[in-house]
Each structure stands twice: as structure tokens, then as C-alpha cells.
Amino acid sequence: MYFTFVEQVRARLAESDVPTPVAEAYLQVLTNLNALSVLMVPDSDDDLNSPEMTHLTRLFAQHQRRRMRMEEEHPLLAVLSRPAGWRGN
Secondary structure, three states: OOOOOHHHHHHHHHOOOOOHHHHHHHHHHHHHHHHHHHHOOOOOHHHHHOHHHHHHHHHHHHHHHHHHHHHHHOOHHHHHOOOOOOOOO
16 A cells, blocks of 8 residues: 655755745645545455456556656655655665
């Protein structure tokens, strides 16, 4: 399951120089991704191939692409959304 601690990202964005409209749009995308991820948890194996699941999967992919575009335009967004204690390169 996908999850981003949105409130942590919100606090980090408040202390950054990311423009407010960009920060708000990014937080909305993260919130939508969290919600879609919860909705995509199937109740049964039958749900995996349902039209609803196909639609949710498509929406999730669209939001992921939007997140990636925003992070390409504003690389600081990717840094600020990393989990606490992240030790990547």
C-alpha cells in the first residue's frame, strides 16, 4: 500500500521556499494518492479485476504521473516528501 505522511510534508513545505500554490497542489496530489491507495485494497480476489478497481488504478497512475511532473519542475518537493530517517543517496 502507498502512504505518505502528508502532515509531515506540509510542515516541511511551510518552512521551504516552494511557492504556496505549488505546495498546496502537491499536498492535494499526495492526499489523493493516499486515499486512492486505501480504496484500492481489494475485499476479495474478485475485486482485483472489477471495473471499479480498473478505474481506481487508472486514477492512481494519473496522480503518480502528476506527482512526478511536479517533482521534476520543483525538485525540492521530492526531497521534502521523503520519510523521516530516509538514508538514500
